[in-house]
Amino acid sequence: MSIATSGMPVRISAAAVALILSLSLMPAAGRAQDKTYVMKVTTATLNDAPHQFIKDFAAAVERDSRGRIKSQVYPASQLGSIPRQIEGVQFGAIEAAAIPPEFIVGVDERFEVMAAPGLVDSFEHGQRIAADPAVQKLMLGLGAAKGLHGVGLALSQPSSIISKAPIRHLSDFKGKKIRVFASQFQTVALDRLGATPVAMTLGDVLPALQQGAIDGAVAGIGPFVHLHFGDAAKYVTETNQPAIFLMLEVSQKWFGSLPKDLQEIVDRDGAAASTSLNPVALAMYAEQRKAWVNGGGELISLPPDEQSAMMAALASVGADVAKTKPALREAYQIVTDAARRVR
Numbered sequence: 001m002s003i004a005t006s007g008m009p010v011r012i013s014a015a016a017v018a019l020i021l022s023l024s025l026m027p028a029a030g031r032a033q034d035k036t037y038v039m040k041v042t043t044a045t046l047n048d049a050p051h052q053f054i055k056d057f058a059a060a061v062e063r064d065s066r067g068r069i070k071s072q073v074y075p076a077s078q079l080g081s082i083p084r085q086i087e088g089v090q091f092g093a094i095e096a097a098a099i100p101p102e103f104i105v106g107v108d109e110r111f112e113v114m115a116a117p118g119l120v121d122s123f124e125h126g127q128r129i130a131a132d133p134a135v136q137k138l139m140l141g142l143g144a145a146k147g148l149h150g151v152g153l154a155l156s157q158p159s160s161i162i163s164k165a166p167i168r169h170l171s172d173f174k175g176k177k178i179r180v181f182a183s184q185f186q187t188v189a190l191d192r193l194g195a196t197p198v199a200m201t202l203g204d205v206l207p208a209l210q211q212g213a214i215d216g217a218v219a220g221i222g223p224f225v226h227l228h229f230g231d232a233a234k235y236v237t238e239t240n241q242p243a244i245f246l247m248l249e250v251s252q253k254w255f256g257s258l259p260k261d262l263q264e265i266v267d268r269d270g271a272a273a274s275t276s277l278n279p280v281a282l283a284m285y286a287e288q289r290k291a292w293v294n295g296g297g298e299l300i301s302l303p304p305d306e307q308s309a310m311m312a313a314l315a316s317v318g319a320d321v322a323k324t325k326p327a328l329r330e331a332y333q334i335v336t337d338a339a340r341r342v343r
Contacts, residue, residue, distance in 0.1 A: 037069045037258060039095040042085050044202045046076040048222030048288065049156040049281040050098045050246055056276055057096070057152065057248060060269035065262055076227075082201045090147035092253035100156070101139065101247045102183035103201075108142045110331040111247070112183040116318030118311060119339050120243035123285065126155040127278045128342035130245060135338045138331055139247065149255045151270025152248030154277045157285045158240040162224050163216030164209065166298070167237040170306045179205050179217035184321050185242065186218065189314050202227075209233055220244050221288045230297050237300045239307075241314065248274065 041058045043050040058071035079085060079094055082103045088094030090107070101111040120126040129135055130153045140150030161167060161178060174194035180186035182199045190197035198214055202223060208214045209232040216233070223229065224236060248270050255263060293299060302310065322332035 034068075036067065037254075037262070038072065039069050039254075040072045040074060040079065041096040041098075042074040042077075042079040042088075042094055043098040044075075044077045044082050044085070045220075045223050045226065047226045048220070049154075049277060049284055050222075051075040052280055052284070053098045053152070053154060053156075053246055053248065053273060053277050054096070057098075057269055057273040060273060061266055064265045064269060069258075069262060069265075077203050081203050086249075089249050089251045092147075092251045094251065095254045096151075096248065096250045098152075098246045098248050100181055100244055102181040102186065104143065104148070104247065104249070105182055105184075107146050107148060109325065109328055110138070110142055112185055113318075113322070113328065113331045113335050114139070114245040115181065115183045115185040115242045116321075116332065116335070117185065117189050117241045117314035119318065119335060120155075120158075120241075121343060123155065123158070123282055125339070125343060126158075126243045126245070129335065129339050130155050130274065132338040132342055134334055138334050143249065144252065147252045149250045149252045150247060151250050151267050152246075152274040154246050154248075154274040154281070156244040156246050156281060157220045157222060157288075158238070158243055159218050160221050160224070161216050161218055161237045161239055162209070162229055162233050163235050163237065164212075164233045165215065166235040166300060167216065168300055168302070170302065170310055176215040177213070179208065179214050179219075181218065185317060188321055189241075189317050190218075192313050192317065193310065205229075206232055221292060222284065224297075225288045225291045225295070230292070230295050234297045235300060236292060236297060237302065239302070239310070241311070 039061060041054040043054050045051055055073055058073050061069050062071040079088060082099060085094060085097045085099060086104055089097050102115045104111040120129060136153060139153050142150065167173060170193065177196045177198055178190055179200040180190055180197040187197040200208065205217045206227065206229055209217065221236060250266060255266065289299060318332055322329040
């Protein structure tokens with residue numbers, strides 16, 4: 001190659017041209033490495049397992065990215081109700097959220113399979129189900145075509161039912177309006193117990209209880225304690241069904257904008273936060289049960305024979321709901337096979 005200098009041609013070797021080109025590209029590469037990204041992470045609750053989940057994930061990503069991802073944590077629905085959180089993650093307005101999978105059924109109906117009654121026998125059993133490779137592959141992949149990138153799955157805690165009047169026997173369910181998550185597995189289960197299920201996001205539950213719009217609500221003991229549900233109702237019946245899992249979903253739009261090394265960090269830290277949450281969630285559950293009683297609330301268990309009767313009545317809910325929908329039936333088979341495998 002030659003160029004003209006003062007009218008005289010000067011020959012430049014191919015190696016020199018390559019060096020010049022590489023030097024010209026260096027600032028752009030450097031800028032890519034220096035660029036920082038904001039990751040807003042949200043959840044609906046406060047000072048409990050979901051909140052701890054997003055705090056651990058956010059801290060790990062900021063640390064492991066060496067500050068190239070700046071994390072901001074927003075608990076207690078500060079960025080909107082659960083439906084708004086899901087939409088925000090889908091469209092990139094929110095970078096990540098920890099949400100019970102049943103609430104994401106509008107994106108893909110298979111998200112609700114983790115809410116099947118009888119799937120989980122104990123806290124530890126639920127944690128093993130969440131860690132099962134087949135379950136992970138299924139659940140983290142849902143929503144990929146609709147803006148969601150799953151990076152974590154963990155058990156939060158068993159379900160309880162808070163109520164204004166005590167539910168001490170199966171007969172006490174009859175005629176009561178009880179809030180459920182957005183899952184057919186939950187609505188069918190409450191129907192079988194004689195209650196009227198009302199799907200409702202968490203932020204609406206406390207005023208609905210206070211105003212008498214509902215008689216009770218399914219949720220974890222954590223929100224009842226930390227969101228001051230004791231102001232509206234004092235009775236919590238520990239049905240322990242279904243278990244409440246958490247999906248850690250990242251915006252596919254935001255994730256796709258990250259360099260590959262940062263994508264790997266987000267994926268890796270989501271998986272690590274799912275595992276590290278296990279002992280913390282179990283300890284929090286024990287502390288929250290004590291706090292409810294210490295605050296003047298009552299914890300109720302159904303008589304053993306009635307608990308067994310309830311489980312017998314609910315045993316076929318999962319199969320009955322799933323059998324008419326091929327994709328849901330296949331997903332249900334995956335999680336129930338895993339539950340048997342790790343029991």
